[in-house]
Amino acid sequence: MTDSGEREWVLIDLDEKLARRQGMPLRVPIPKEEFDDLAETGLQGDKLREWIGDFLTNSAPGKDGTWRRRNSETVSGLEGFVDKAPLWEKAQKLFEQNDFEKALKTLRRITIMCPDDHAAKMNYASALANQGDYDKAYKYYKQIRETFADEADFHLSVAQIHVARGDNDTAIESLLKALDVQPDHRGSMDALSKLGVLARVYENPRDATSLVYVRTESLLDYLKEQWDSESRDAEFYAEQLGYHESEKRYEVALEAADRSLSAGDGGGERAWQGKVSCLRELNRLEDATSAAREFVAQLPDRAAAHLELSKCLSKTGDMAGSRVEIDAALAAEPGDQMAIALALWPDDRTDLIQVNEALPGLEKYAEEHSEVSGAWRSLARAKLVVDADDEALALFEKAVGLAPADDDLRSEWWSELASRKNYQAVIDDSMKVGEMKGRDWKLRWNEAEAYRGLGKQMEARACYMALNADDSLHVDIRKKAKRTVMEMGGGAPTGDSPAPAAGEASSEE
Numbered sequence: 001m002t003d004s005g006e007r008e009w010v011l012i013d014l015d016e017k018l019a020r021r022q023g024m025p026l027r028v029p030i031p032k033e034e035f036d037d038l039a040e041t042g043l044q045g046d047k048l049r050e051w052i053g054d055f056l057t058n059s060a061p062g063k064d065g066t067w068r069r070r071n072s073e074t075v076s077g078l079e080g081f082v083d084k085a086p087l088w089e090k091a092q093k094l095f096e097q098n099d100f101e102k103a104l105k106t107l108r109r110i111t112i113m114c115p116d117d118h119a120a121k122m123n124y125a126s127a128l129a130n131q132g133d134y135d136k137a138y139k140y141y142k143q144i145r146e147t148f149a150d151e152a153d154f155h156l157s158v159a160q161i162h163v164a165r166g167d168n169d170t171a172i173e174s175l176l177k178a179l180d181v182q183p184d185h186r187g188s189m190d191a192l193s194k195l196g197v198l199a200r201v202y203e204n205p206r207d208a209t210s211l212v213y214v215r216t217e218s219l220l221d222y223l224k225e226q227w228d229s230e231s232r233d234a235e236f237y238a239e240q241l242g243y244h245e246s247e248k249r250y251e252v253a254l255e256a257a258d259r260s261l262s263a264g265d266g267g268g269e270r271a272w273q274g275k276v277s278c279l280r281e282l283n284r285l286e287d288a289t290s291a292a293r294e295f296v297a298q299l300p301d302r303a304a305a306h307l308e309l310s311k312c313l314s315k316t317g318d319m320a321g322s323r324v325e326i327d328a329a330l331a332a333e334p335g336d337q338m339a340i341a342l343a344l345w346p347d348d349r350t351d352l353i354q355v356n357e358a359l360p361g362l363e364k365y366a367e368e369h370s371e372v373s374g375a376w377r378s379l380a381r382a383k384l385v386v387d388a389d390d391e392a393l394a395l396f397e398k399a400v401g402l403a404p405a406d407d408d409l410r411s412e413w414w415s416e417l418a419s420r421k422n423y424q425a426v427i428d429d430s431m432k433v434g435e436m437k438g439r440d441w442k443l444r445w446n447e448a449e450a451y452r453g454l455g456k457q458m459e460a461r462a463c464y465m466a467l468n469a470d471d472s473l474h475v476d477i478r479k480k481a482k483r484t485v486m487e488m489g490g491g492a493p494t495g496d497s498p499a500p501a502a503g504e505a506s507s508e509e
Helices: 016-022 045-058 065-070 072-096 100-113 118-130 134-143 152-164 168-181 186-194 216-228 234-246 250-263 268-281 285-298 303-315 319-332 337-344 352-368 373-385 389-402 407-419 423-433 441-453 457-469 475-487
Strands: 002-004 007-013 027-031 198-202 211-215
Touching: 007 045, 016 118, 027 045, 027 072, 045 072, 065 072, 072 100, 100 118, 118 134, 118 152, 134 152, 152 168, 152 186, 168 186, 186 198, 186 211, 198 216, 211 216, 216 234, 216 250, 234 250, 234 268, 250 268, 268 285, 268 303, 285 303, 303 319, 303 337, 319 337, 337 352, 337 373, 352 373, 373 389, 373 407, 389 407, 407 423, 407 441, 423 441, 441 457, 441 475, 457 475
Parallel strands: none
Antiparallel strands: 002 007, 007 027, 198 211
16 A cells, blocks of 8 residues: 555556456556445456556655556556557557558557557557458467357357468357357357358257257257157148258258158148159269159159259250150149249350350240240240340249249349339239238338339338247248348339348347
C-alpha cells in the first residue's frame, strides 16, 4: 500500500493467464477506496487507464525514480497499457477504411509495445489470416496457445489456419481439442462436417431443432436405430430419401428408399426412382439395372421408370437399349422434360448453335403434341438458349394455360419473368392463381420476389414470413425466408435471387 497525498493505492497481481487473455498488465494499481467494489464492478479498461495514469503521475512510487527502476517490468506494462489505447482506435478506423496494410502495422506495434497482451496477438493473428498470410498468423497463434488453451474458439481459429495451409489432419486435431473444451461447440462441429469427419443431419428436415452431428462412418447405423425406434410410414421414408439424396448421402438414401418400398404402396415411383439413382451413384450398376427393370415392370406407364433404366443401360454401354427406353418414356408421358431432352436436345444444352439446330425438331414435336404442356415448355427453354426471350415467355404462358395446376411449370415461368424485371406480370398471374397457401414453395417464393421487385415491401415481407412459418417446408427454405426478411431494405432484387434449393447448406438457426 502506498500514499500519494489524499489517495492511497493498492498494487495487485492479476492472474497471468487472465491478464494476458484480456490484454491487461500483470500488476495494476487500484485506489484503496475503489478496491472493495472491484468484486462487483470488475476492472474496466477506461477506468483502469485513468487509475494507471494517476498512479504513474501523482503517487509517491510513480514519481520515485528508484522504485520505477526496480519495478521496470511493471512500469513498462502499465505505460504500454495506457499508450496502446489510441493505437487500437487507429487500427479500427484503418480497417473500416479498408487500409489493411497500415492497420496490420498498427496491430503489430501493439504486440511489440505489450508482448504480454495476448489479446492483441490474437487480433493480429486473425487479421493476418484474413489477409491470407497463414504462416505468419500461425506463428502468433503458437505464441498464445497456452493462454487460450481452454477456449474452443481459439482452437477453431487455429484449425482454419491448418485448413488454409492444406493440413486437414492437423486441423481435425485442433477441432477435436475444441470439442474437448466445449463438447457442444457449433463452429467446430460445422468445421468437422466440412472435413467429412462429422455428418450434419436434420433428423426431421422440417425441424431446425432436430439438428445433430454424427460421425460420418456411423451415420447409417445411427439413423437406422432412430428409424427403428417407432413405426414409420412410406411417406416418412420418402422424405428421408429426398433429403439425404440431396445431401449426396447415397447409402443412407438407399436405405430410406428400400424402407419406403417395404412400407407399402405409399413409396411408389419416388422410392423406386431414388433406389435406382442411389445404386447408380454408388457404382453398383448391375444392381441398379436390375432394380430399374423391376421399376419398369412395376410402373410401365411412368416415364421415370423407363428413364432410370435408360440411364443404367447407357452407363453399361448399351446405347441402343437406352434409346428404346427413352422412346418408351416419351410414349408413356409425352411431356416429360428429361425424356424430351434426351430424345431431341443436343448433348450440350447450353450451346447456342447446337440448340438452334435442334429447334426444328422441338417445334415439330410441340406441334404434334399441341395439347401437351411439357412439349411447349421444352421448346420455351430452347428459345431461351437462343436468346428468343419474347417467344420463350409466350410459350411458357401457353404451357401454363395447358397445365394450370402445375406449380413447378408456373414457377419456372415466373422466374423467367422476374429475371427480366417483369414483376407486374408475375403479380397479375398470381391474382389468377388465388390462394397461395399450400401451393409449391417455389411459386410462393417467386411471388415474394415479385412484390419485392415492385418495391412493395410489406407484401413481400408477408410472403416471406408465411414461408418461414410453414412447418411443412424444409428447414433451410424457412431459414432462407427468415434471413431475407431480416436483410430487406437493400432495394429490389436484380433477378439473380432465385428460390433456394431445398437442402441448401446453412448454419444459421
